[in-house]
Amino acid sequence: MSVTYIDAIHQAMAELLAEDEKVFLYGEDIAGKFGGAFKATKGLAEQFPGRVLNAPIAEDAIMGVAIGAALAGMKPIVEMQFADFGTLAQNQLGNNAAAHYYRTGIPVNVTLRMPCGGTPGGGPYHSQSVEALFAHYPGAHVLCPATVADAYYMLKQAVQIPDPVVFMEHKFLYRWLKADTWLEKDPLPIGRARIARPGRHATVVAYSAMVPETLKAADELAATSGYSLEVVDLRSVKPLDTDTILASVARTGRLLVVSEDFPWGGVAAEVIARVTGQGYHLLDAPPLRVTSKDTPIPYHPDLWKAHRPHSGHIVEAARYLMSL
Amino acid sequence: MEMARAFDTKLSALYKAGKIYGGVFTGRGHEAIAACEGVYLRKGHDVYTPFIREQAGRCAWGDSVLESARSYFGSALGLMRGREGNVHWGNPREGTLAPISHLGAMIPVVAGMLMAKRMQGEKDFVGVVCIGDGTTSVGATHEGCNLIAVEKLPAVIVVTNNQYAYSTPNHQEFACKSLCDRGVGYGMTTHECDGTDFLQTLEVMGRAIAAARAGEGPQWVVAKTLRMCGHGEHDDASYIPQELKDRFADRDPLAVARRQVQEQGWLTADEIAAIQAECADEVQRAVAQAQKEPTPNPATEDWSATSWKPTRY
Ligand SMILES: Cc1ncc(C[n+]2csc(CCOP(=O)(O)OP(=O)(O)O)c2C)c(N)n1
Ligand SMILES: [Mg+2]
Numbered sequence: 001m002s003v004t005y006i007d008a009i010h011q012a013m014a015e016l017l018a019e020d021e022k023v024f025l026y027g028e029d030i031a032g033k034f035g036g037a038f039k040a041t042k043g044l045a046e047q048f049p050g051r052v053l054n055a056p057i058a059e060d061a062i063m064g065v066a067i068g069a070a071l072a073g074m075k076p077i078v079e080m081q082f083a084d085f086g087t088l089a090q091n092q093l094g095n096n097a098a099a100h101y102y103r104t105g106i107p108v109n110v111t112l113r114m115p116c117g118g119t120p121g122g123g124p125y126h127s128q129s130v131e132a133l134f135a136h137y138p139g140a141h142v143l144c145p146a147t148v149a150d151a152y153y154m155l156k157q158a159v160q161i162p163d164p165v166v167f168m169e170h171k172f173l174y175r176w177l178k179a180d181t182w183l184e185k186d187p188l189p190i191g192r193a194r195i196a197r198p199g200r201h202a203t204v205v206a207y208s209a210m211v212p213e214t215l216k217a218a219d220e221l222a223a224t225s226g227y228s229l230e231v232v233d234l235r236s237v238k239p240l241d242t243d244t245i246l247a248s249v250a251r252t253g254r255l256l257v258v259s260e261d262f263p264w265g266g267v268a269a270e271v272i273a274r275v276t277g278q279g280y281h282l283l284d285a286p287p288l289r290v291t292s293k294d295t296p297i298p299y300h301p302d303l304w305k306a307h308r309p310h311s312g313h314i315v316e317a318a319r320y321l322m323s324l
Numbered sequence: 325m326e327m328a329r330a331f332d333t334k335l336s337a338l339y340k341a342g343k344i345y346g347g348v349f350t351g352r353g354h355e356a357i358a359a360c361e362g363v364y365l366r367k368g369h370d371v372y373t374p375f376i377r378e379q380a381g382r383c384a385w386g387d388s389v390l391e392s393a394r395s396y397f398g399s400a401l402g403l404m405r406g407r408e409g410n411v412h413w414g415n416p417r418e419g420t421l422a423p424i425s426h427l428g429a430m431i432p433v434v435a436g437m438l439m440a441k442r443m444q445g446e447k448d449f450v451g452v453v454c455i456g457d458g459t460t461s462v463g464a465t466h467e468g469c470n471l472i473a474v475e476k477l478p479a480v481i482v483v484t485n486n487q488y489a490y491s492t493p494n495h496q497e498f499a500c501k502s503l504c505d506r507g508v509g510y511g512m513t514t515h516e517c518d519g520t521d522f523l524q525t526l527e528v529m530g531r532a533i534a535a536a537r538a539g540e541g542p543q544w545v546v547a548k549t550l551r552m553c554g555h556g557e558h559d560d561a562s563y564i565p566q567e568l569k570d571r572f573a574d575r576d577p578l579a580v581a582r583r584q585v586q587e588q589g590w591l592t593a594d595e596i597a598a599i600q601a602e603c604a605d606e607v608q609r610a611v612a613q614a615q616k617e618p619t620p621n622p623a624t625e626d627w628s629a630t631s632w633k634p635t636r637y
Contacts, residue, residue, distance in 0.1 A: 050443070055471070056474055058467035058470065061432035061435070061464070061471045062471075064430075064431065064432025064433045064435065064436060064464070066436060068433040068436020069437065069439055069440040071436070072436070072440030074444075076436075092432070099629075103407050104403070104408070104414070105405075106417070107631040141630065141632070161632045163630045189635060190634060191634020192634070
C-alpha cells in the first residue's frame with residue numbers, strides 16, 4: 001500500500017491534534033464533512049469536536065485570530081484555501097506574527113499551511129508560489145517539503161517551533177507524490193538541506209515540486225550525456241542551509257538553482273547571492289537559475305508548461321552550465 | 325484621566341524640546357472614553373487593545389505611566405526595550421496587546437484571544453478593542469468585526485469618532501448616516517454616547533461591557549468627541565475649522581468630568597487639586613526615570629528575529 005503527500009499532511013495533523021490539546025485547525029471550508037478544498041482535514045472535525053473550525057472568507061482576520069489564540073497559549077494551524085490568497089494574510093503574518101518576538105520577546109506559535117504551486121488549468125490566481133514573499137519578513141520560518149516523509153515530519157516539527165512557520169504544500173504533489181510510508185528512520189531536523197541525489201559535475205538546488213522535476217532531469221542527463229548532477233533539496237527556504245549548498249558546490253564547482261516562483265527577488269536569487277558571496281572561489285562557472293517566467297501564470301496547459309520550469313528546461317540549463 | 329492629561333501635556337513639551345524620537349500622539353479629548361473603557365476591565369483576566377489615544381484607558385486598566393514613558397524614550401528596561409516605541413506597547417501576558425501600526429489589524433487578534441479563552445474554558449472575560457472613525461474604513465476592520473459577530477464573542481468595539489482621521493473629515497471616510505449603522509450591519513448591539521460627557525460615557529460603556537461579559541454577544545459603542553490636538557504633536561490641525569474647535573471649547577472631557585464628580589459629591593475641588601498634584605508628580609518621576617534608564621546597546625543587541633534557531637553541524 002502506498003501513501004501520498006496529502007495523506008502525510010493529514011496524518012501529521014491528526015497526530016498533532018491527538019498529542020496536544022493546544023493545537024486546533026482554523027480555515028475556510030475545513031470543518032464538517034467537507035474537510036477543505038483539498039480534503040487535507042477530512043474527518044478531523046468529527047474526530048476532534050470543537051477543534052477544527054470553519055472561518056469566514058477573511059484571510060487577514062483568520063491570521064489575526066491565529067495570532068491572538070497563540071498569544072493566549074494555543075497552537076493554531078491555519079489553512080489558506082490557496083497560497084495565492086495568502087497575500088491577504090501577509091500583513092498579519094509578516095508585520096504582526098513574525099515581528100512579535102523581536103518587538104515583545106514573545107514568539108507567536110502559529111503554523112500557516114498554504115497549498116501552493118501550479119497545476120494544469122490553475123491560471124494566474126490558483127498557481128502561485130509565494131514563499132519568497134513570506135520569507136522576506138524577518139521572524140518567520142518558511143518550509144517547502146518535497147517528499148512524503150518531509151510533509152509529515154516537517155509539519156509535526158513546525159508546530160513544535162514557537163515562532164510563526166509558513167508551511168508550503170505543493171498542490172501538484174498532493175496526490176501525485178507517493179511513497180510506501182511517511183515514516184523515516186532518521187528524519188532530518190528543520191534547517192538542514194538534503195542531498196536528494198549525489199553527483200559530480202554540477203550542483204542543482206531545488207525545493208518543493210521542483211525537486212522531483214530536477215531528479216527527473218538528472219536521470220535524463222545521466223542517460224543522454226554521462227553528466228551527473230548533485231541535487232540538493234532545500235526543504236526549508238528559511239532557514240536556508242547555505243552550508244550544505246556550499247559543500248556541494250565545493251565538490252562540483254557549478255551551481256544551478258531551480259524554483260517554480262517568479263524570478264524577481266526570489267529564493268533562487270537569494271541562494272545565488274549567498275553562494276557567490278561566500279563561495280565565489282568554489283565556482284568554475286557563473287551560477288545560473290531556472291525559474292518561471294516574469295509574467296502572470298497562464299491558464300492554458302500549453303502556455304503553463306512553457307511558463308513553469310520542467311525537467312526539459314532543467315536539462316537544457318544544465319547542459320549550458322556544463323558548456324561554460 | 326488626570327494622569328493621562330498630565331502625561332500628554334508633559335510629552336507635548338518634551339516633543340517640542342526635541343527630546344523624543346519620532347512622533348508623539350496624545351489623547352486630548354479622548355480621556356473620558358478611554359478611562360471609561362479601562363475602568364471596567366480586569367488586568368490579567370480581560371483583553372484590552374488600546375489605540376493611539378488611550379493613555380487614560382491604560383491608566384484605568386492599571387498600567388503605570390512609567391511604561392508609556394519608557395516606550396517613548398526607548399528604555400532598555402521597558403517592555404519593548406527600544407525595539408518598539410510611542411503608543412505601540414503592550415503586555416500580552418497581562419492582556420494588553422502591543423498594537424502594530426496597521427489600523428484595524430488588532431481586531432481579529434483580540435478575537436483570537438477571546439476564542440482561545442473560550443476553548444480553555446475561562447469564564448466572565450471580555451475584550452475591548454479601540455478604533456477610530458477612520459479605522460472603520462479599513463478592510464481589516466470589516467473582516468475582524470464580522471468574524472467577532474459570527475463567533476458571538478464577548479467583545480466590545482469602541483469606535484471613537486473624533487471627527488477626523490489625521491486630516492480627513494468624516495464625510496470623506498464613510499457615507500452611512502451614523503457609524504452605529506456599521507455595528508447594526510455586523511449584527512452587534514449598538515450604543516452611542518457623547519464621549520465628552522464623562523457620566524454618560526461611564527454609564528454607556530459600563531452597560532456595553534457588562535452585556536458582553538454576560539454573554540449577550542459583541543457590542544458596538546460609538547463615542548463622539550473632537551480630537552482636541554493635532555494628529556500628532558507635529559500637526560497643528562489647522563484643517564479643523566475654528567468654529568468646530570470653538571463649539572467644543574467648553575466640552576473638554578477633563579473640565580466636564582471635574583464638574584460632574586463634584587456635582588455628584590464624589591470629589592471636592594480640593595481633592596481634585598490633590599489628585600492633579602499627585603499626577604503631575606508621578607508623571608515627572610516617570611519621565612525622569614525613563615530618561616535616565618539605560619538605552620539599548622546595538623553591540624550587545626540580540627539581532628535575531630526568531631526564538632528558535634536551527635542546529636548547525
Ligand atoms: C492601514 C493604515 N493606513 C494608514 C495609516 C496611517 N495612519 C495612522 S493613524 C491614521 C488616522 C487614524 O484615524 P482614526 O481611526 O480616526 O483615529 P484617530 O487618529 O482619529 O484617533 C492614519 C491614516 C496606518 N497606521 N495604517
Ligand atoms: Mg478619528
